[in-house]
Amino acid sequence: MPDEMYRKIDATRLERLVADVFGKAGLPQANAIFMGHCLVDADLRGVHSHGTRWAAVYARGLRAGHINAQAVAKVVQDGGATAIVDGDRGVGHLAVKRAMDLAIEKAREHGTATVTVRRNGHCGAMAYYAQQAADAGCVGFAATTGGTMIAPWGGLERRVGLNPIAWAAPTGRGFSYNLDMAPSVVAGSKVQMAQARGERIPLDWAFDAAGNPTDDPEEAFKEGTLAPIGGPKGVGLGIAAEILCAVLSGGRYGPDQGERGGGQFVQAIDIEHFQPLAEFTARMDRMIDHLKSSKVKPGAPGIFVPGELEYQRRQEYLRSGIPLDQPTRDLLRQEAEAAGLPYDLEPEAS
Amino acid sequence: MPDEMYRKIDATRLERLVADVFGKAGLPQANAIFMGHCLVDADLRGVHSHGTRWAAVYARGLRAGHINAQAVAKVVQDGGATAIVDGDRGVGHLAVKRAMDLAIEKAREHGTATVTVRRNGHCGAMAYYAQQAADAGCVGFAATTGGTMIAPWGGLERRVGLNPIAWAAPTGRGFSYNLDMAPSVVAGSKVQMAQARGERIPLDWAFDAAGNPTDDPEEAFKEGTLAPIGGPKGVGLGIAAEILCAVLSGGRYGPDQGERGGGQFVQAIDIEHFQPLAEFTARMDRMIDHLKSSKVKPGAPGIFVPGELEYQRRQEYLRSGIPLDQPTRDLLRQEAEAAGLPYDLEPEAS
Numbered sequence: 001m002p003d004e005m006y007r008k009i010d011a012t013r014l015e016r017l018v019a020d021v022f023g024k025a026g027l028p029q030a031n032a033i034f035m036g037h038c039l040v041d042a043d044l045r046g047v048h049s050h051g052t053r054w055a056a057v058y059a060r061g062l063r064a065g066h067i068n069a070q071a072v073a074k075v076v077q078d079g080g081a082t083a084i085v086d087g088d089r090g091v092g093h094l095a096v097k098r099a100m101d102l103a104i105e106k107a108r109e110h111g112t113a114t115v116t117v118r119r120n121g122h123c124g125a126m127a128y129y130a131q132q133a134a135d136a137g138c139v140g141f142a143a144t145t146g147g148t149m150i151a152p153w154g155g156l157e158r159r160v161g162l163n164p165i166a167w168a169a170p171t172g173r174g175f176s177y178n179l180d181m182a183p184s185v186v187a188g189s190k191v192q193m194a195q196a197r198g199e200r201i202p203l204d205w206a207f208d209a210a211g212n213p214t215d216d217p218e219e220a221f222k223e224g225t226l227a228p229i230g231g232p233k234g235v236g237l238g239i240a241a242e243i244l245c246a247v248l249s250g251g252r253y254g255p256d257q258g259e260r261g262g263g264q265f266v267q268a269i270d271i272e273h274f275q276p277l278a279e280f281t282a283r284m285d286r287m288i289d290h291l292k293s294s295k296v297k298p299g300a301p302g303i304f305v306p307g308e309l310e311y312q313r314r315q316e317y318l319r320s321g322i323p324l325d326q327p328t329r330d331l332l333r334q335e336a337e338a339a340g341l342p343y344d345l346e347p348e349a350s
Numbered sequence: 351m352p353d354e355m356y357r358k359i360d361a362t363r364l365e366r367l368v369a370d371v372f373g374k375a376g377l378p379q380a381n382a383i384f385m386g387h388c389l390v391d392a393d394l395r396g397v398h399s400h401g402t403r404w405a406a407v408y409a410r411g412l413r414a415g416h417i418n419a420q421a422v423a424k425v426v427q428d429g430g431a432t433a434i435v436d437g438d439r440g441v442g443h444l445a446v447k448r449a450m451d452l453a454i455e456k457a458r459e460h461g462t463a464t465v466t467v468r469r470n471g472h473c474g475a476m477a478y479y480a481q482q483a484a485d486a487g488c489v490g491f492a493a494t495t496g497g498t499m500i501a502p503w504g505g506l507e508r509r510v511g512l513n514p515i516a517w518a519a520p521t522g523r524g525f526s527y528n529l530d531m532a533p534s535v536v537a538g539s540k541v542q543m544a545q546a547r548g549e550r551i552p553l554d555w556a557f558d559a560a561g562n563p564t565d566d567p568e569e570a571f572k573e574g575t576l577a578p579i580g581g582p583k584g585v586g587l588g589i590a591a592e593i594l595c596a597v598l599s600g601g602r603y604g605p606d607q608g609e610r611g612g613g614q615f616v617q618a619i620d621i622e623h624f625q626p627l628a629e630f631t632a633r634m635d636r637m638i639d640h641l642k643s644s645k646v647k648p649g650a651p652g653i654f655v656p657g658e659l660e661y662q663r664r665q666e667y668l669r670s671g672i673p674l675d676q677p678t679r680d681l682l683r684q685e686a687e688a689a690g691l692p693y694d695l696e697p698e699a700s
Contacts (some may be wrong), residue, residue: 112463154647247519247637274427287589287603300505
């Protein structure tokens with residue numbers, strides 16, 4: 001069996017295996033199937049940091065009882081165009097999916113809706129939930145609390161989360177506009193990957209404990225912090241997301257480590273309350289054409305809007321397989337074997 | 351008369367003079383008074399780039415008829431928790447103020463509301479409108495289209511606006527959290543000021559026409575672009591604001607230069623639909639305490655959250671006057687003289 005860092009894995013098989021892993025870890029079948037779909041979706045967009053590599057982590061949490069396998073996300077407050085969802089400390093994706101479904105339904109009636117989530121777990125890529133809204137003819141916004149790795153402006157210690165925010169809107173081009181970004185220069189996983197490979201990092205990615213730029217990922221993780229985009233602006237964006245996802249949702253924030261759990265914030269705006277959807281997508285297309293009419297910088301591959309490359313990757317990966325790296329394949333193989341499931345992702349290699 | 355770059359100007363006198371300038375330029379009295387209040391508000395927060403220096407610009411536009419003095423912002427579509435406001439090509443501030451008033455009113459009823467504005471002019475600092483919401487016990491969000499000065503990622507030409515976004519939320523500390531930021535590393539006005547003074551700029555502020563970093567403000571303005579924060583992230587934020595303010599509002603976007611005018615987007619979320627306001631502000635205060643509990647970086651003046659320093663400036667400037675620079679005072683003096691108004695801002699110097 002060749003030792004290949006990347007192998008192309010069939011998306012349908014991957015979805016089924018991940019769903020089976022979740023089923024064996026105790027999730028009800030419908031939820032297990034959704035998790036297969038949701039994690040493979042991230043891999044299909046090329047966002048492997050939020051993809052099926054997490055299946056093993058969640059499965060372990062479910063077996064250990066840190067994550068509630070029987071969780072049922074409940075609407076605990078409902079008021080016109082707003083609602084609060086309690087995640088029941090389950091796999092985070094389930095409650096945020098539910099929250100955005102509800103926001104879309106409410107936006108149909110009221111034009112716009114805001115739903116918060118609390119007592120919830122890690123929920124993957126926010127792009128997924130913003131995209132739910134775009135697929136339903138809405139403008140979507142989604143944010144979550146993330147690991148605390150940014151210092152307040154003027155400070156040295158970790159106080160602000162890598163809280164990502166995402167906006168999505170439909171176009172007439174197949175793909176949706178979909179911007180999903182943390183307020184740091186790079187995702188924490190990029191620094192982790194450099195650390196694992198024993199590599200140095202660029203000086204604008206992180207600070208050491210004294211607040212000086214560092215090219216050493218160890219320093220960054222030991223007592224350092226990750227660099228915010230635009231200095232105080234990135235810090236401000238991180239705090240804004242914390243206000244929406246943690247303070248307003250009634251979830252965990254700042255020093256809390258209690259029962260409240262992680263928080264999220266989703267919004268949907270029904271486009272038809274502002275203009276016919278076809279007019280909106282035509283206007284989006286004209287905006288995109290205008291962006292693409294710029295001269296391309298020498299050496300750049302072209303001009304793409306957020307969400308476009310992810311869409312192209314999906315089309316390609318659905319045809320020819322998702323290039324999964326070996327650590328992820330190993331994790332899935334171990335998980336399958338431990339659960340007594342056939343590992344059929346690499347039939348030619350078994 | 352001493353040639354002083356900065357003189358401390360009484361806020362009440364300044365407000366009255368600016369209101370009188372707008373009155374003479376043809377605005378109805380109530381609108382003229384509001385404009386005095388709104389522009390001085392920016393100066394009081396120390397955001398002079400959006401302050402009374404604009405009074406002369408708007409007055410000129412009003413006299414020339416580019417701005418409609420008799421404009422009445424109209425709600426042209428109203429649907430539950432959403433509305434569209436037509437600015438009637440007036441002074442932009444009036445319609446956005448109206449839009450946020452409406453969003454707050456709708457949020458009281460529905461919990462959350464989204465209002466867009468179109469056919470509108472330049473509307474100053476978005477912090478003002480987000481703050482309206484915070485003052486009313488809401489979380490506020492406001493965005494506008496701005497001058498097109500950013501290249502799409504991978505491109506060389508100006509296609510994305512310096513579109514600012516602002517979030518505000520109340521605290522128990524007197525000030526509100528208030529983040530008002532453009533997606534560029536620095537505001538265009540900072541580059542203009544360096545240009546006026548014949549100074550070089552830091553290399554991370556702007557690109558020349560070939561997409562290379564430049565320290566020459568002339569290059570940046572001639573055919574160059576301003577640098578986005580976080581590379582593609584800042585570009586993405588600028589496009590997201592364009593989608594909300596221009597595409598969704600039905601305002602001008604991309605290559606349009608027609609009748610549609612500038613666009614804005616405001617949202618209010620009524621906090622009481624999620625938790626008692628007192629609980630929310632107490633949670634905000636705890637979050638702020640946690641941020642401030644970080645060790646301070648040597649040389650830094652301390653840890654402040656967005657909106658805090660602006661609040662402190664206001665308190666100081668209300669006591670001891672607003673430090674207005676000479677170009678702004680000269681503009682106001684000329685404007686007053688041309689309109690036959692007494693210029694009483696610097697009585698000791700006249």
